């Protein structure tokens with residue numbers, strides 16, 4: 001059913017509630033969207049800091065799921 005890819009961004013801090021590891025990332029209309037599961041803060045096109053963390057995370061995923 002829910003084939004929507006949602007991943008938590010390790011080490012990311014919510015800009016709104018400052019909670020850590022509550023940020024999930026998913027694609028909404030092909031736009032990277034971050035969402036805090038704690039305060040429901042939501043933002044598209046994450047800023048550079050989040051972007052960098054995301055990239056790092058993607059690489060880790062790539063190791064475990066190459067060409068999935």
Ligand SMILES: [Zn+2]
Nearest residue numbers: 014017036039
């Ligand atoms: Zn939050």
